[in-house]
Amino acid sequence: MAEAPRRQPQDNLTDDALATMSAGRCPECGYRGFVLGPRGGMSQNIECGNTKCRTRFNVLCVSGEIVMGSYIPRESEGGGTWPSAWGSGK
Ligand SMILES: [Zn+2]
Numbered sequence: 001m002a003e004a005p006r007r008q009p010q011d012n013l014t015d016d017a018l019a020t021m022s023a024g025r026c027p028e029c030g031y032r033g034f035v036l037g038p039r040g041g042m043s044q045n046i047e048c049g050n051t052k053c054r055t056r057f058n059v060l061c062v063s064g065e066i067v068m069g070s071y072i073p074r075e076s077e078g079g080g081t082w083p084s085a086w087g088s089g090k
Contacts, residue, residue, distance in 0.1 A: 013057065013069040021059065021066045029053040037082040045072065047082070 017027035025032050026048040037045035037056070048055045056079055059069035073079035 011071050013059075013066075013071070018066050018069060021057070021069065022064070026050060026053060026055060028055045035082070038080070045082070047074075 013021070013027065020027040021034075024034070026034070029048060029050050029052070031048055031050035031053060033049035034046040035049050037047055039045070043058055043060050045056060045058050047057075054074050054076075056072045056074050057069050058072045059066045061067070075081055
């Protein structure tokens with residue numbers, strides 16, 4: 001794996017973080033609400049709805065519970081543009 005420049009985008013979420021997200025809140029900033037990104041198979045990409053945070057996660061959601069997940073790069077960190085996410089316009 002190549003070294004990440006700043007953060008570790010592929011870090012797995014802790015159990016605490018998973019529980020926080022299952023409750024609908026961002027484990028990074030506590031904001032309530034996520035923007036849904038692309039879905040592939042059983043995994044769903046989501047982004048924190050706080051425009052100052054926008055931390056992104058790739059999660060596995062089963063019956064409304066987030067059972068697994070990891071951090072993925074923000075759009076500003078090289079992540080893809082999500083058509084369904086907030087407009088990236090200024
Ligand atoms: Zn957040």
